[in-house]
Amino acid sequence: MKTGWLIYSEPDAVKNTSFIDWLKEEASLGGLSLELMYAERFAFGITENRLSLYYDLTETELPSFAIVRTIQPLLSRQLEAMGLKLFNPSAVSSVANDKARTHQFLAGAGIPMMDTLFIHPSIFQIQSMPFTFPLVAKLASGRGGEQVHLVKTERELADALSTHPEQEWILQKLAPDAGKDIRVFVVGNKIAGAVLRSSANDFRANYSLGGMAQFYHLNPAQTALVEQVISYFDIGMAGIDFLLDEKEAFIFNEVEDVVGSRTLSATSDINIARLYMEHIAAKLKKPESE
Ligand SMILES: Nc1ncnc2c1ncn2[C@@H]1O[C@H](COP(=O)(O)OP(=O)(O)O)[C@@H](O)[C@H]1O
Ligand SMILES: [Mg+2]
Missing domain, CATH: 3.40.50.20 (Rossmann fold)
Incomplete structure (x- = not known):
């Protein structure tokens, strides 16, 4: 054993x-x-x-x-x-746990994502910012929606950045259908299932902030996009999260490395722990090169 x-x-x-x-x-x-x-x-x-x-x-x-x-x-x-x-391998976790690196890594592959700036508060100057408000300011290392701020003014941006002035941030345009996102659960680089997360009173859909979750069936275009994102990684288990445009097309948002399974378990019978262990057992049997 x-x-x-x-x-x-x-x-x-x-x-x-x-x-x-x-x-x-x-x-x-x-x-x-x-x-x-x-x-x-x-x-x-x-x-x-x-x-x-x-x-x-x-x-x-x-x-x-x-x-x-x-x-x-x-x-x-x-x-x-x-x-x-x-x-997950460190190549996945080091990219996924840094929102700037994630966007930088996947840009250029034709994956739709919101326009994004990578900034460090210590050298950031508002007069050099090529975007207009409103914006979403996120700590690059943030998780659970806690360090994600909707900012409408220079003052609000400065207040957000002042919470972690020593770390990297990203500034992002606001997605059309805010308050909703789709989390696609991936095990062994295959799609296991997806949930729609939504919040009635917050632009952030995180479950940990009181968002709701329902099972979500991916359409073929969404599946193809998820598979394209997956193809750049070697995922054991992760969530790949998407924002939505007006037509419910996916806008890539982030890869959640240490993903929780609660929303999938609450909305489906998918045994994600079994899928994960089957994947690991199969990987350990294969020669190193695969
Ligand atoms: N550019 C954006 N436009 C609209 N909503 C956003 C945007 N970025 C994030 N959100 C909302 O905020 C939530 C948290 O942001 P996210 O980037 O996932 O950070 P975290 O890693 O903290 O979950 C997302 O699930 C989404 O609902
Ligand atoms: Mg998130």
């Missing part, structure tokens, strides 16, 4: 006990075993001129794979550099 680490921060592990139990159960059905590891208990760096990794102060053997459910790009890269197979 192959063993893998399931890496969570301690607070997130507490919030996600039922998903963790579900993953473990599906892992054992698929001939895998998962060991919950807490991100805070790792120490990593260089010892005697080679990469080193400690867990609870002990230099530790690597398992066959790891499912990374925490956002710590340097830890992910260290694990990979030490030979561990990661789900």
